Amino acid sequence: MVGKNTRRVIPLVSATLTILGSVIAFKLTQSLSGSPNLPIVGAWMAVGIIVTYMLSRVQARSQEESPEAIKERVSQLEPELRKQVQARSYGARRQLIEAPLRELDRDITPRLGWVRDPRLIEPEPLSEKVADDIVVAFESSKRRMLLVGEPGSGKTIAAYSLIEYLDNTEGEERIPLLVNLSAWEAQNTFETFLVDYVCSSVGYEVHERAVASAFIGSGRYSLILDGLDEIPLRLRQLFSEGLDAFVRGLPAEVGVVVTCRTQEYEEMLAAHSTGLGLVQAVEILPLTRAQLDSALAELAKLDEDWEALLSQRHLEASQRARHVLSNPLFLNLAVAGRLHPGELLECEEEQKVRDLVLDSYLDRTITEQRQYAPVDARRYLSWIARFLNGDEVSPFSLKTSDYTVFDLADLTPPDPPRRYGLLGGWLWGWASDWAWV
Amino acid sequence: MGLGIGLGLGLGAGLPFGRGFAQGAGLGSALVSGLVFALATGLLFALVYGLVFGLVWGPFKRSAVSSRLTFVWPSTRRQLVDFLRRAVRGLGLGLLVVGLIFGSIMGLAFGLLTYAYVNVEGERPIPWFEVQGEALSLGQPIQGLGLGLLVGLIFGLILGLVFGLFFGLASGLLESRSVLITSRTPKETYSRSRIAALTWLASGLGGGLVVELGSGKDWRMGAGLGLGLGLGVLFALRNGGWFVLLQKVAHRRLARAGNLPPRPYDFLEWGIDMQIFRRVGGGVRFRHNLIQQQLAKLHQPQPREVEVLSETRGPKLALAGVFLALIVLDIAQGLWGETPYSKFGSRLAVGIGMALHDLFRLALIMPVVSGMDYLFVMRRQGVSFREAVFSWPMVAVAGVVTLLLLFTGLILPALGG
Numbered sequence: 001m002v003g004k005n006t007r008r009v010i011p012l013v014s015a016t017l018t019i020l021g022s023v024i025a026f027k028l029t030q031s032l033s034g035s036p037n038l039p040i041v042g043a044w045m046a047v048g049i050i051v052t053y054m055l056s057r058v059q060a061r062s063q064e065e066s067p068e069a070i071k072e073r074v075s076q077l078e079p080e081l082r083k084q085v086q087a088r089s090y091g092a093r094r095q096l097i098e099a100p101l102r103e104l105d106r107d108i109t110p111r112l113g114w115v116r117d118p119r120l121i122e123p124e125p126l127s128e129k130v131a132d133d134i135v136v137a138f139e140s141s142k143r144r145m146l147l148v149g150e151p152g153s154g155k156t157i158a159a160y161s162l163i164e165y166l167d168n169t170e171g172e173e174r175i176p177l178l179v180n181l182s183a184w185e186a187q188n189t190f191e192t193f194l195v196d197y198v199c200s201s202v203g204y205e206v207h208e209r210a211v212a213s214a215f216i217g218s219g220r221y222s223l224i225l226d227g228l229d230e231i232p233l234r235l236r237q238l239f240s241e242g243l244d245a246f247v248r249g250l251p252a253e254v255g256v257v258v259t260c261r262t263q264e265y266e267e268m269l270a271a272h273s274t275g276l277g278l279v280q281a282v283e284i285l286p287l288t289r290a291q292l293d294s295a296l297a298e299l300a301k302l303d304e305d306w307e308a309l310l311s312q313r314h315l316e317a318s319q320r321a322r323h324v325l326s327n328p329l330f331l332n333l334a335v336a337g338r339l340h341p342g343e344l345l346e347c348e349e350e351q352k353v354r355d356l357v358l359d360s361y362l363d364r365t366i367t368e369q370r371q372y373a374p375v376d377a378r379r380y381l382s383w384i385a386r387f388l389n390g391d392e393v394s395p396f397s398l399k400t401s402d403y404t405v406f407d408l409a410d411l412t413p414p415d416p417p418r419r420y421g422l423l424g425g426w427l428w429g430w431a432s433d434w435a436w437v
Numbered sequence: 438m439g440l441g442i443g444l445g446l447g448l449g450a451g452l453p454f455g456r457g458f459a460q461g462a463g464l465g466s467a468l469v470s471g472l473v474f475a476l477a478t479g480l481l482f483a484l485v486y487g488l489v490f491g492l493v494w495g496p497f498k499r500s501a502v503s504s505r506l507t508f509v510w511p512s513t514r515r516q517l518v519d520f521l522r523r524a525v526r527g528l529g530l531g532l533l534v535v536g537l538i539f540g541s542i543m544g545l546a547f548g549l550l551t552y553a554y555v556n557v558e559g560e561r562p563i564p565w566f567e568v569q570g571e572a573l574s575l576g577q578p579i580q581g582l583g584l585g586l587l588v589g590l591i592f593g594l595i596l597g598l599v600f601g602l603f604f605g606l607a608s609g610l611l612e613s614r615s616v617l618i619t620s621r622t623p624k625e626t627y628s629r630s631r632i633a634a635l636t637w638l639a640s641g642l643g644g645g646l647v648v649e650l651g652s653g654k655d656w657r658m659g660a661g662l663g664l665g666l667g668l669g670v671l672f673a674l675r676n677g678g679w680f681v682l683l684q685k686v687a688h689r690r691l692a693r694a695g696n697l698p699p700r701p702y703d704f705l706e707w708g709i710d711m712q713i714f715r716r717v718g719g720g721v722r723f724r725h726n727l728i729q730q731q732l733a734k735l736h737q738p739q740p741r742e743v744e745v746l747s748e749t750r751g752p753k754l755a756l757a758g759v760f761l762a763l764i765v766l767d768i769a770q771g772l773w774g775e776t777p778y779s780k781f782g783s784r785l786a787v788g789i790g791m792a793l794h795d796l797f798r799l800a801l802i803m804p805v806v807s808g809m810d811y812l813f814v815m816r817r818q819g820v821s822f823r824e825a826v827f828s829w830p831m832v833a834v835a836g837v838v839t840l841l842l843l844f845t846g847l848i849l850p851a852l853g854g
Binding site for chain 1: 541583586627680683684686687688690691695696697698701702704705707708711712713714716717719720721722723725726727728729730731732733735
């Protein structure tokens with residue numbers, strides 16, 4: 001390690017040598033040939049100036065990368081990251097899908113259920129009273145928990161609640177770091193992935209990799225890994241192995257929470273019986289009959305047609321609709337899309353009920369605006385969805401870098417295609433020729 | 438980059454210099470000398486540019502997306518002080534580093550070249566170097582070397598001063614952000630890249646203008662401006678320009694295909710406002726994956742392209758008919774009209790020549806007319822350039838132009854035109 005004084009002395013010596021060397025060259029050539037050889041003197045000076053400047057630059061850069069400087073920047077980074085995590089998780093919760101039902105003033109917090117898995121270490125016993133408390137479940141699972149549930153059951157919302165809890169209780173010691181697993185690109189190690197994510201545009205856009213790496217190495221965070229099911233099937237085993245190795249090296253107080261859809265989790269368990277070294281898996285269950293009745297009764301106060309789902313619950317169509325609406329997401333979307341309950345009862349299959357809820361929500365959102373023609377808006381949204389699914393490519397034949405986050409920067413390559421470079425070169429040549437000839 | 442610029446400039450400047458050096462000799466000697474000079478000068482320039490740009494502008498070589506340059510207009514006293522501080526630092530850096538390094542190396546290069554030139558030039562005087570009112574000649578190589586060094590150093594320092602002024606201005610207005618996270622909306626990323634690129638372009642043009650106005654009569658007209666424009670474009674492209682340009686191309690193609698609106702940034706903001714998307718880092722994601730899958734499932738093949746193709750099919754055929762009619766009528770005129778030739782082959786050649794000439798004129802007029810039409814009228818209506826070219830109004834224009842071409846070809850000779 002080069003000391004501070006040595007760093008100061010090196011360019012000073014270089015500058016002195018440049019000047020002294022020039023004088024010596026002047027005198028030496030004068031004494032040898034009778035007259036000073038100016039080209040030699042000039043060349044010495046020029047080389048000396050360049051070497052001195054290069055040394056200064058190298059030193060400046062190495063100083064920026066010194067451990068002390070990086071440590072200081074990591075401490076500056078932490079509050080910035082905290083703000084970002086807050087804004088993306090519980091800070092934005094009110095804008096999320098759960099918002100419409102807030103007006104109903106009914107408790108529809110999803111219940112939790114244990115997923116029995118022989119691999120898992122025995123968790124702390126959990127009382128029935130707190131079976132809907134995600135925080136208690138997290139603590140009882142020794143801060144290493146897998147959160148599973150059906151699509152729309154509220155996994156992400158539950159994860160945001162945990163982030164809020166962790167931020168409030170141990171904010172000084174650790175940051176709850178929210179990571180979307182859709183960005184996983186089969187990196188060699190999980191640590192590399194985390195550094196990549198913190199630096200990426202879909203992550204936290206930290207520009208200095210050394211700082212990001214130091215932060216990840218510090219262990220001053222709890223990990224909330226959202227969307228294991230968004231990792232392509234072929235990469236899941238690699239992810240599971242990478243996460244296991246990483247989690248084993250973490251201190252016990254560092255929390256790790258992974259969210260995943262039930263079906264994908266079961267598939268992963270069947271394919272790879274070992275992996276995901278988390279203490280326990282918790283499943284988010286659908287709304288109970290009482291919870292759903294309570295919500296429907298509130299809705300019936302606003303639109304009496306909802307009463308049909310309460311009074312005709314013996315009908316098969318009603319049961320189909322109730323089953324779909326027991327999912328918090330679909331219940332919210334049905335309310336937000338101002339769906340007419342009669343339409344729900346007309347559907348012959350459960351999938352049609354789901355499609356109806358989603359379509360009515362999208363239709364209502366798209367038609368209640370004047371900026372874009374609804375048909376155009378739907379087509380644009382559809383293209384973005386297909387681009388994210390990998391079914392469409394950009395005009396430069398590029399595929400998305402993330403299956404859930406759409407970034408316009410992904411449409412273009414980081415460097416211009418060769419033909420553009422050639423055009424630029426040709427223009428430059430033309431301009432320089434014009435200027436100099 | 439330095440090597441590229443150096444070789445470009447070397448070929449530009451070295452070839453004529455080498456040609457001048459070998460004046461009077463055979464073509465082969467001139468060419469060889471020219472190439473040798475071009476290569477030598479090019480490598481020298483490459484070294485200088487590589488060092489200067491690599492070292493001085495190295496910190497600004499960032500991709501557009503991760504660019505940390507922010508345009509700051511000094512509106513408060515504090516910002517003004519900061520601006521002046523950065524501007525003076527930039528000026529100093531430009532003057533000392535660029536001027537001194539460039540001046541030293543250019544001085545050395547000019548000196549050595551003049552030394553060599555004076556040594557081999559023979560008895561002929563060198564018109565552009567004079568000592569005490571007399572042109573240099575054989576036997577005065579040291580004076581030539583001294584003058585070359587002096588001229589090179591002065592040239593380098595002037596260049597350094599000009600670069601320093603604009604580098605200072607640019608570094609004064611473009612602040613490097615100290616924050617570690619630069620989370621921004623896609624629109625911000627784009628507009629910042631555009632501002633950075635335009636600032637570099639304007640700085641280059643401004644610098645070129647100063648060189649142009651400040652240079653003597655020896656400079657070729659527009660050379661300074663050309664140099665400034667070239668450098669401006671180069672730095673603009675490297676500092677966000679490519680990103681902006683490629684994004685423009687991508688947006689235009691997607692809008693033309695009907696996949697995204699012409700202003701996609703506004704659309705994403707709209708989507709966030711409508712709570713269809715939520716912001717994640719520099720991008721957006723659907724509020725829920727089920728919504729994404731539902732939209733992807735409902736996708737129908739884009740009919741617009743097919744519509745465009747079928748809409749332009751008629752005008753395309755009609756335009757082909759107009760072109761064909763012009764060819765046939767010109768050839769007919771050549772064969773049976775008034776020509777000074779009597780042989781069939783000669784008359785056919787005249788007809789084909791006339792047809793080619795008219796086709797060329799028509800092909801030139803059409804893009805100009807349709808381009809103007811597109812720029813002033815159709816673009817606002819969201820019509821693509823292809824649709825503007827292959828449209829019925831353009832068929833009418835082409836028909837009228839064809840008639841005029843044929844008409845003037847027939848009438849003017851008759852009127853003695």
